[in-house]
Amino acid sequence: MRRLSWRRRLLLNALNILALCFLVLPLLPVVLGSLQSEKTIQQDVHALIPDQFTLANFRLILSGGKDKGLIFDQISYLPASIEQFPNAFLNSVIVASSVTLITLAISALSAYTIARMNLRWTRALLQTSIFSRMVPLIVLMVPLYVLFRGFGLLNSLGGIVLAEVGFLLPYAILILTPYFASLPVELEEAARLDGCSRFGALVRIVLPLTRPALASCGVIMFIISWHELLIPLILTNKPAFMTVPVVLAGLVSDFFVFYTLLMALCLIGLLPTVVLVLVLQKYIVAGLTAGAVKG
Amino acid sequence: MRAAAATGRKAFRRELPLGRLAVAMNAPTLLCLTLVLAYPIFYAGYLSFHKVSIRELRSGEYPFVGLENFQRLFADDLFWLSLGNTFAFVFATVTLEVLIGLAVALIINEKRVWLTRITRLLVLVPWAVPPIVNGLLWAFIFNTQFGYLNRVLFQLGLVDAQVNWLGSSNFALFAVVIAYVWRTTPFNILLYDAALQGIPRHLYEAAEIDGATGWQAFWHITLPLLRPVLAVTLVLRTTFAFMVFDEILAITNGGPGNDTWVAAWYTYKMSFQPPFNVGLGAASAYVLALVIGVIAIFYVRVLYRRVEH
16 A cells, blocks of 8 residues: 555544544533532633532432532532432443343344245345334334333333333344344254254354354444433333433423533433443444444 | 164254244244334324323223314424424434535545544444433533533634523524434444445556546545445434434423424424323324335435446
């Protein structure tokens, strides 16, 4: 490859800096906002960097509203959702992990049959999956609310998990199917000649080989579930069953929660998935491209 | 030899026939899809022809009202406003997502510049931010008194009074567009980047020998080969933009006035907030799904057919 001329190199470096600004600059206000007190941010409304940093917002959140410190000492009222936040975080972890595991288990079985068994109706299942991704979630939420109300599934983590699994399954099938199809058939055939059943070959030979695809799919499912607002918002109204996005949505235009505290909550809410993306980027990229290109 | 054949036959007998095995393996999927996707879609249709509000939900009886929900929907100015805003939103976001996505993908495709490694590493970060958090963070940026946009503009000497960005009916929807595009563009960057890496280098080398400029190479080699992935991103981004909800909730809450009502917001407000008219909500959701379906079919017809030739 030829070396780049210095002019081109300069231009490309400048463009990269521009792209980097686009990608990360909007996150700076979250960090800066969360690290200052309400008083600091109100004192100087023109300053970019506060003259005083504090961890009081995080202390308040992580202690469930108990550790008020000097800053929040004066405040007599705090919304109950601040106290609920650690619990909401736990709910989010439970929901996202269960959704990931259940979706993976169910979709792997379907993806395998679609990729290998070549029946007419399994191919139709793949087309249904592509189509299902385009159904607006809000269309499902109205009837799901009425249905789940009837089943007594409102205000339960199980109800949220069930709804999310159903909604995410088609996408998981889209991500996994191309990978199953790309594995050599010979491996399974050899196993079957050795007396393995089809299902046995899937569990013992195919699934261990698909580990990277399962990791890709799993981490994407976890992230989407962690982000999901509409499903838990509509299916819950008791704080004990709310997830992080629902609690955050409840604080919109709540005049008792100042932006500094809100940004601290946001930072805690975005950290798990941002860290996952930075650590497992390779898998996520593979999964997202696999799930989209065939669509 | 005979023993091996016998065990082989035994294994074969133990196994379900292919068709039935496929059914068994797909049973959980089919159950979930029926319960959470298929049945609700039909049930939404059912609800849209019935009167369903708080009282009916309590009693469990939904009287049939024929087309009344749809008549009310089409007579509602707010619905048309929401639909118009949705179209404007979709057009703006999809255009920006494709253009910015393509630009960034081309920038990070030049691996001889060391800085691209950093950009590549961080390219998916906005995508990882939860939509509701994204909304709240941009609401903070655009905030009149304390927001960082006003702070930055003041430091640059561009404004001396604080601007009420979200209170302006012209700008509010665009503020949501900016926030939404920031979060969703990385998905496009990723797909374009993957497609760019699939274009063989020798095509560009041949073009260079023929004396083609960089722009000509882009126009005659890169763009035609990106067409399939452009089609995919157009379909996906359009359908998702039609469903925008979280950012509207966090940034404008539909305001100022009703200026940033969009279709999903309309359905949500009608169904789950007073007057809790679930029937009307179901009807509006159905219209939205229909619009998305028509546009998706249009895209697939027009773009995929061109790609095949």
